[in-house]
Every structure is written in structure tokens, then in C-alpha cells.
Amino acid sequence: MKLTLHVWRQETKNDPGEFKTYELDHVSPDMSFLEMLDLLNEEIVSRGEVAVAFEHDCREGICGACSLVINGVPHGPEKATTTCQLHMRSFKDGEHVYIEPWRAKAFPVIKDLVVNRKGLDKIIEAGGFISVNTGPVPDANNQLISKEDADKAMDAAACIGCGACVAACKNGSALLFLSAKAVHLAHLPQGQIEKKKRAKAMVEAMDEAGFGHCTNTLECEAVCPKEISADSIAQLNLEFLKASLG
Amino acid sequence: MELNAKIPDGPLEKKWSNHKFNTKLVSPANKRKYKVLVVGSGLAGASAAATLSELGYQVSCFCFQDSPRRAHSIAAQGGINAAKNYQGDGDSVFRLFYDTIKGGDFRSREANVYRLSETSVNIIDQAVAQGVPFARDYGGLLANRSFGGAQVSRTFYARGQTGQQLLLGAYSALAKQVGQKAVKMFTHTEMLDLILLDGHAKGIITRNLITGTIDCHYADSVILATGGYGNTFFLSTNAVGSNVTASFRAYKKGAGFANPCYTQIHPTCIPVSGHFQSKLTLMSESLRNDGRVWVPAQKKDKRSPQNIPNTDRDYYLERKYPSFGNLAPRDIASRSAKEACDKGLGVGETGLGVYLDFADAIKRLGQKTIKERYGNLFDMYQRITDENPYEVPMRIYPAVHYTMGGLWVDYNLESTVPGLFVLGEANFSDHGANRLGASALMQGLADGYFVIPYTLGGYLAGQKPLEKSKALEQEAKGAQENVEEKISKFLNIKGKKSPLAFHKELGTIMWEYCGMARTKEGLKEALKKIPELRDEFWENLNVTGDAGSLNQQLEKAGRVADFLEFSELMCRDALEREESCGGHFREEYQTEDGEAKRNDEDFAHVAVWEHKEGKSPLRHKEELKFENVSLTTRSYK
Numbered sequence: 089m090k091l092t093l094h095v096w097r098q099e100t101k102n103d104p105g106e107f108k109t110y111e112l113d114h115v116s117p118d119m120s121f122l123e124m125l126d127l128l129n130e131e132i133v134s135r136g137e138v139a140v141a142f143e144h145d146c147r148e149g150i151c152g153a154c155s156l157v158i159n160g161v162p163h164g165p166e167k168a169t170t171t172c173q174l175h176m177r178s179f180k181d182g183e184h185v186y187i188e189p190w191r192a193k194a195f196p197v198i199k200d201l202v203v204n205r206k207g208l209d210k211i212i213e214a215g216g217f218i219s220v221n222t223g224p225v226p227d228a229n230n231q232l233i234s235k236e237d238a239d240k241a242m243d244a245a246a247c248i249g250c251g252a253c254v255a256a257c258k259n260g261s262a263l264l265f266l267s268a269k270a271v272h273l274a275h276l277p278q279g280q281i282e283k284k285k286r287a288k289a290m291v292e293a294m295d296e297a298g299f300g301h302c303t304n305t306l307e308c309e310a311v312c313p314k315e316i317s318a319d320s321i322a323q324l325n326l327e328f329l330k331a332s333l334g
Numbered sequence: 335m336e337l338n339a340k341i342p343d344g345p346l347e348k349k350w351s352n353h354k355f356n357t358k359l360v361s362p363a364n365k366r367k368y369k370v371l372v373v374g375s376g377l378a379g380a381s382a383a384a385t386l387s388e389l390g391y392q393v394s395c396f397c398f399q400d401s402p403r404r405a406h407s408i409a410a411q412g413g414i415n416a417a418k419n420y421q422g423d424g425d426s427v428f429r430l431f432y433d434t435i436k437g438g439d440f441r442s443r444e445a446n447v448y449r450l451s452e453t454s455v456n457i458i459d460q461a462v463a464q465g466v467p468f469a470r471d472y473g474g475l476l477a478n479r480s481f482g483g484a485q486v487s488r489t490f491y492a493r494g495q496t497g498q499q500l501l502l503g504a505y506s507a508l509a510k511q512v513g514q515k516a517v518k519m520f521t522h523t524e525m526l527d528l529i530l531l532d533g534h535a536k537g538i539i540t541r542n543l544i545t546g547t548i549d550c551h552y553a554d555s556v557i558l559a560t561g562g563y564g565n566t567f568f569l570s571t572n573a574v575g576s577n578v579t580a581s582f583r584a585y586k587k588g589a590g591f592a593n594p595c596y597t598q599i600h601p602t603c604i605p606v607s608g609h610f611q612s613k614l615t616l617m618s619e620s621l622r623n624d625g626r627v628w629v630p631a632q633k634k635d636k637r638s639p640q641n642i643p644n645t646d647r648d649y650y651l652e653r654k655y656p657s658f659g660n661l662a663p664r665d666i667a668s669r670s671a672k673e674a675c676d677k678g679l680g681v682g683e684t685g686l687g688v689y690l691d692f693a694d695a696i697k698r699l700g701q702k703t704i705k706e707r708y709g710n711l712f713d714m715y716q717r718i719t720d721e722n723p724y725e726v727p728m729r730i731y732p733a734v735h736y737t738m739g740g741l742w743v744d745y746n747l748e749s750t751v752p753g754l755f756v757l758g759e760a761n762f763s764d765h766g767a768n769r770l771g772a773s774a775l776m777q778g779l780a781d782g783y784f785v786i787p788y789t790l791g792g793y794l795a796g797q798k799p800l801e802k803s804k805a806l807e808q809e810a811k812g813a814q815e816n817v818e819e820k821i822s823k824f825l826n827i828k829g830k831k832s833p834l835a836f837h838k839e840l841g842t843i844m845w846e847y848c849g850m851a852r853t854k855e856g857l858k859e860a861l862k863k864i865p866e867l868r869d870e871f872w873e874n875l876n877v878t879g880d881a882g883s884l885n886q887q888l889e890k891a892g893r894v895a896d897f898l899e900f901s902e903l904m905c906r907d908a909l910e911r912e913e914s915c916g917g918h919f920r921e922e923y924q925t926e927d928g929e930a931k932r933n934d935e936d937f938a939h940v941a942v943w944e945h946k947e948g949k950s951p952l953r954h955k956e957e958l959k960f961e962n963v964s965l966t967t968r969s970y971k
Contacts, residue, residue: 145573151404213513217506222385225463232474241467
């Protein structure tokens with residue numbers, strides 16, 4: 089396959105940045121999208137130019153490091169698929185492909201396609217945990233948890249923290265990310281005690297980190313590679329309301 | 335190099351509790367005077383950083399990713415072992431201990447493995463308390479599944495994302511401490527050297543990957559939890575960023591490196607599909623609970639798998655190992671797959687693949703149940719291969735997955751450099767020559783949550799809190815200059831070949847000569863080729879960009895430079911170990927039916943390598959003593 093790539097190049101945070109066009113030949117349909125970028129970078133550096141910076145690590149769809157807005161869609165055209173698991177067979181020979189970083193106020197560009205996602209960690213640090221220290225705790229089977237609750241908790245806990253939800257949202261809101269954590273813990277008896285406090289602390293941290301508000305357009309749910317349901321946002325809102333009412 | 339394993343006296347089951355009692359404590363008021371650096375934020379690193387900070391130590395934690403939640407522990411799929419005996423099927427601490435020792439082909443330390451087995455039960459309790467959503471039965475109790483090398487059901491799991499959930503549990507504990515400003519987190523930061531003072535580890539040199547700044551961090555103790563070195567082979571199931579640099583820098587500063595040749599080749603990975611491939615993807619071992627492994631019985635059988643009748647199939651694991659069948663341990667399953675492919679029975683375009691077939695399980699249990707158990711794995715398989723595993727069998731082939739070798743540590747997890755502790759996959763201590771499935775998560779968390787919090791105190795109690803001194807700054811300055819010099823070297827070679835190209839070439843050499851089957855001649859060949867490639871690297875490397883900003887080519891160059899040296903140590907170790915054991919298979923040493931043949935008389939020891947600047951490394955031995963198990967031929971028949 090032969091592709092025309094339009095890649096966002098930006099040297100530093102304050103640089104205005106621009107699309108640069110590259111012609112790339114010998115793309116195999118069995119390559120992953122990131123392997124296609126590896127190939128592009130090999131060509132770029134062989135010409136003595138600076139490689140395109142992009143984040144990636146596990147390349148098996150679980151670490152959440154990879155990002156990229158591909159032809160306008162975070163993680164590209166396939167449903168429930170991270171960029172690293174997207175394969176070139178999803179594109180046509182001769183196609184133009186536009187590659188951009190996550191775009192959100194809370195995710196400033198570091199370089200090219202790499203953005204700063206520290207805001208997501210800040211949200212978890214504010215309350216995305218159960219306050220238990222390492223040490224003697226009750227036996228794991230002391231507390232029964234219904235399979236249904238455990239499954240629901242797991243559905244929400246599957247979030248990989250990539251930030252696609254933020255990138256897709258016109259307001260740059262991280263509410264799907266935040267609510268996934270809140271709902272994961274709220275479905276378990278261990279998570280009950282701090283439920284209200286958690287919702288409030290995390291929402292405050294979200295605001296502070298510069299993320300926008302949710303206006304229920306549900307773009308987040310549509311692009312989530314782990315198919316986290318936007319129902320969690322409704323549940324979170326309920327907890328938050330309860331917390332605000334004291 | 336002195337190798338004192340410091341194994342406590344007394345009967346096996348009392349060693350750890352006696353040792354905890356006998357280890358000196360640091361009082362709560364004094365803990366805050368000590369600073370600890372934790373390098374790595376995977377299961378071992380995150381759990382250690384969180385726990386030590388909860389105890390009151392000043393902790394800084396470092397990771398090269400943009401967030402500690404991304405460490406590669408996250409990719410572990412199948413599960414975590416624990417001797418809970420919740421299924422009432424005869425499990426016990428001793429049985430888990432025995433299975434692990436036997437699974438490791440009698441090349442690990444009894445005392446360490448017993449402690450691991452003992453603490454395994456606490457890990458599950460801790461994880462549940464943190465809100466890890468393990469799978470449950472309909473009655474609300476925790477569910478278990480079986481894994482290779484065991485005849486009991488002791489593996490706890492969270493769908494096919496157990497590593498993710500356990501890591502997020504440890505990450506949440508770490509985040510809690512970071513939020514309270516009790517841990518200082520350094521993301522996008524890579525350790526490039528160790529700072530020593532009077533032979534003790536007292537700090538590290540790091541590079542900020544975003545700004546390129548080189549910094550010195552001082553502390554009373556340094557903990558490495560930097561994972562394994564599987565990426566020496568280029569293609570592996572490790573994350574692309576996983577590397578040996580921190581461990582190798584420590585080795586060069588005097589830490590002994592144990593058993594570098596012990597590499598685990600995982601039997602069920604998606605086969606290589608082209609030269610562009612950047613990594614290999616694992617299909618969890620748990621699939622072997624329901625999937626049956628087979629190849630066509632005749633060479634060049636071009637029929638599609640569904641059209642090959644049972645009589646023309648060879649279910650070779652069930653045939654060769656009737657009592658464990660498809661759940662034979664990893665090393666054995668991998669070698670059997672290679673054997674079948676070497677005979678010309680392999681499937682797929684390259685002939686390097688075997689079938690993992692779910693047709694019988696789907697017939698027995700229905701597609702819905704299979705989907706519930708393995709849905710995410712089946713989806714992942716389909717995304718990568720464009721084949722539907724509900725309809726056609728998966729094609730799988732072994733791939734490098736885990737490294738049992740690592741920095742040598744004593745019972746306290748302290749390396750031969752005082753004050754330098756090593757946890758998780760980065761150390762060598764618990765898995766011998768082969769790790770059993772679902773034991774990596776167990777070891778990482780045991781080390782971080784339940785071992786280092788006790789043993790670190792024993793070291794620090796004998797140390798005065800560090801004061802900055804001329805001597806210390808002098809040491810740090812020297813280390814920093816070396817790092818800077820090396821970086822500018824990479825940028826100034828201005829050759830023709832990228833770091834990635836060198837890495838791929840190294841990987842080809844390693845897989846060919848130091849992979850699933852090794853020979854004296856092959857290893858000698860590798861020991862000739864690696865230095866040649868290394869020479870070319872230093873003459874013909876091409877790194878574009880600069881050192882003062884994010885430069886992933888430069889990062890890669892540094893990691894490949896270390897792989898190019900470390901690979902030689904692996905081959906040397908493989909050459910010297912004239913026996914076959916676990917994941918180390920030397921073709922010269924096998925039984926008549928092709929099984930690994932150990933040599934307990936000469937090789938029941940840990941090989942520990944000491945770096946000698948400008949000279950060949952020295953091989954030392956720690957003899958392994960077996961007082962509670964007898965060394966038998968490992969049989970899964």
C-alpha cells in the first residue's frame with residue numbers, strides 16, 4: 089500500500105505547529121498503525137531529519153500510552169480499538185491519512201503527537217482509591233460480592249486512562265474517565281465508605297486540572313477503546329449531588 | 335565478590351517469621367529521616383513505593399512512561415497464584431512452594447520460594463481491600479482457574495486483565511501517597527547510572543526525557559524494580575520501552591548479575607507476520623484450560639484445519655504428557671511446539687505455528703461461555719490476525735516473554751552493592767530456570783508489599799541518615815559526566831543506521847543462537863557476532879535531533895547500546911551452563927526422548943557474574959541447598 093500522511097509537527101509547547109505531508113510506500117495491511125509510523129520514522133531519520141515523536145509502550149492495547157487523532161477520530165476508525173491495535177488493513181491504498189495529537193486544553197502538546205496527560209493522574213491522586221494501607225486486612229472471602237456487582241465493577245475498571253474521551257469531547261471533559269473510576273469503586277462494598285468524598289474530590293481535581301464540563305454529547309463513549317459506558321457519568325453525577333447536599 | 339544469601343536458620347516454615355522478628359527496626363520517628371528511591375512503577379515498584387511511604391520513609395519514584403499506571407505489569411492477562419485453597423482441592427503453602435521449585439527445575443532458593451508462597455495469601459487480601467475486581471462465583475466468593483504446571487486451581491483473575499487490575503490497585507495506593515505529597519513521582523524520567531559512596535548505593539543519575547536535563551538524586555537506599563531484559567531479543571511480549579539499562583548500569587557498578595541465560599519462551603503467542611513487526615502479542619496461558627494444541631500428523635497437509643479429521647491430527651501435548659496435557663509448563667510446551675515445527679508439521683504461511691483449537695470446548699460449553707471466559711483475548715486475536723478464533727483455530731508460536739535471571743539478591747532482596755535492593759522481575763530469586771504461569775504478579779507484589787518493607791529497615795537501621803558531602807558530590811559528578819559524554823557520543827557518530835535497525839539485528843542473532851535451543855557452537859558464533867555488531871554501532875549509528883528535548887531516537891540508542899553489551903553476558907552464561915534446565919535448553923544435554931537433562935552434580939548453583947572493566951566478567955557460584963525437597967527429574971508425564 090501507498091499512503092499520503094499528513095502529520096502534525098510541533099517542536100515545543102509554544103510552537104504554533106503545522107501539518108507536514110509525507111508519502112509512504114511499502115505499507116503492509118498487516119502492520120499496526122504504530123508500525124507504519126516506525127516505518128515512516130526510519131525513512132525520516134535516514135534523510136537526517138528529526139523523527140516524529142509519539143507515545144506508545146505495550147502495543148497490545150492495555151497500557152493506554154498510545155493516542156493519536158486519526159482522520160479526526162481519537163484512536164482511528166475501528167470501534168473499541170486503540171491506535172496500537174489498529175491495523176493498516178483498515179485503510180485503502182492511496183488514502184490520505186491525517187494524524188494529530190489529542191486536542192484539549194488540559195492536554196498541552198509536548199512535541200509533535202505527544203501531549204501532557206498529568207491531569208488524569210491528578211484526578212486519581214485526589215480520590216481514585218480506597219484509603220487502605222498495606223498490612224493486615226480481612227480475608228479476601230470475608231465479604232461476599234455478587235457476581236453481577238463484580239462484573240459491573242470490572243466493566244468500569246477496564247479504563248486504560250488513555251484520554252481519548254477527553255480528546256473527543258468538545259468541552260475537553262474528563263468525566264467519563266473520572267466516573268469510570270468512581271463507579272468501579274462504588275460497585276464494591278469496600279468502596280462505599282468514601283463514595284461521596286471521592287466523587288467530590290475527583291470532580292474538584294478535574295476542574296483544577298483544566299478539563300471542561302460535561303454536556304452529555306457522548307462522544308467520549310463512542311471513541312472509548314474499552315467501551316466504558318456513559319451510564320457511569322449519570323451514576324457519578326448522582327454521587328456528586330449527594331455529596332454536595334452533604 | 336562475596337555471595338552470602340543470608341538465609342535464616344530454623345525450619346523452612348519458621349524462617350520468614352523468625353527473620354522478621356530478628357531484623358532491626360527503624361522507629362517511626364526516625365523513618366522520615368531516611369530517603370528511598372524506587373526506580374520503576376510496575377507491580378513491584380508501585381507497591382514498594384506506596385508501602386514504604388505509608389510506613390513514613392521519604393520516597394521518590396521514577397518511571398520512563400508518562401504515568402506510573404502504564405508499566406508493563408499492566409499487560410499480564412491470566413492471573414495471580416495464591417495458596418488460599420479456597421477450592422478445597424488440596425492446595426497448601428507447601429504445595430505452591432513445591433510446584434514453584436519443581437516448575438523452576440530445582441534452580442531456585444528454597445527459603446525465598448517458601449516465603450513467596452507464604453505471602454501469596456496476603457496479596458489477595460490486600461488487593462481485594464483495595465477494590466481489585468477479581469472474578470466471583472455466583473455465590474459471591476472468589477473464583478479460581480487452573481494454570482500450567484499445577485494440578486490444583488489456585489489462580490485468581492480479573493477477566494483477561496489481571497495484571498491491569500492489580501497494577502491499578504498498586505497505582506491507586508501510590509496515587510494516594512502522591513496526592514498526600516508523601517511520594518514524589520518523577521514520570522518521563524529514566525535512570526542512567528547509580529551513585530555509590532564507599533561502595534553503598536546512595537543515589538541515581540536520571541535524564542528527564544522531556545527536557546533532556548540530567549539530574550542527581552541522593553538517598554539512603556536505592557530500589558530497582560525495573561523489570562526484565564526480554565527485549566534483548568528485540569521481538570518479545572514485553573512493552574517496546576522495556577529495557578535492561580538500569581539493571582545493567584547497576585551491574586557495571588558492582589552488582590552481581592545472576593543466571594542471565596534463563597529466559598522464558600512463552601508457548602502461546604501470535605506468530606510473527608512480517609519483517610516490520612515491532613512486538614509479539616501473548617495469548618494468555620489460561621486459554622490452555624479449554625484450548626487443545628495440535629498440528630497435522632502429516633507434513634504438508636494443506637487442508638484447512640476444520641477439514642482435517644481427528645485421526646490426522648497430533649494433539650502432541652496430550653500424547654506426550656497425559657497427566658498435565660495442554661497445561662504442561664511453559665518451557666515444555668514451547669519446546670514441543672518448536673519440535674513439531676522443526677519436523678515440518680507447523681501451520682500458517684511461515685510454518686512457524688501450531689493450532690490452539692477451541693472447537694471442542696465450544697461444543698461442550700457453548701460459545702457464550704467461551705466468550706465470557708476469553709472474549710477480550712479472542713477479540714484481540716481477531717484484530718491482529720483478521721481471523722475469527724470462534725470459527726478457525728488460533729495459530730500460536732512461542733515467543734520471548736519473561737526473564738528469570740536478574741540482579742543477584744540475598745534473602746533481604748539486597749544486591750551485592752549494599753543499600754541497592756532489587757525487586758520483581760529485575761531480580762533472579764524465585765523462579766529458578768522457569769517461571770510458572772501466574773507467578774510473576776505474585777512475586778512482584780510479594781516483594782513490594784510484604785518483603786522490602788521489613789528488610790529495608792534492617793539495612794537502614796545500621797546507616798546514619800545521609801548527609802551531603804564533598805565525596806558524595808564528587809561521585810555524582812563523575813557519574814553525571816559519564817552519562818553526558820555518552821549521550822553526546824550517540825549524537826556525534828552521525829552514521830547511517832538507526833538504533834532500531836541495530837536492535838533488530840541483535841534480536842536476530844539472539845533468537846538464532848540463544849533462543850529456544852542452544853548449542854556450544856551457536857553460542858560461540860553469537861559471541862563473535864555481537865562484538866562485531868557493537869563495533870559497527872559505535873561507528874555507524876545515526877541519531878537525529880538533539881539532547882535538550884524529547885528525543886525518542888536518543889532514548890532508544892542508549893537502551894540498544896546496553897542490550898549490545900548485555901546480550902554477550904547472556905550468551906556467556908548460556909555457554910558455561912553445560913546442562914539443560916527449565917528455559918535453558920542445550921541441545922547437547924537431552925534425554926533420549928528429547929527432554930531437558932539437568933546436571934545436578936555440577937550445576938545446582940546460581941551463576942553470578944561480576945563485571946570487570948576492560949576484562950572478561952568473572953563467574954561466581956552460589957550453591958543451592960535443598961533440605962526440604964529432593965531433586966528429581968521433572969516429569970509432567
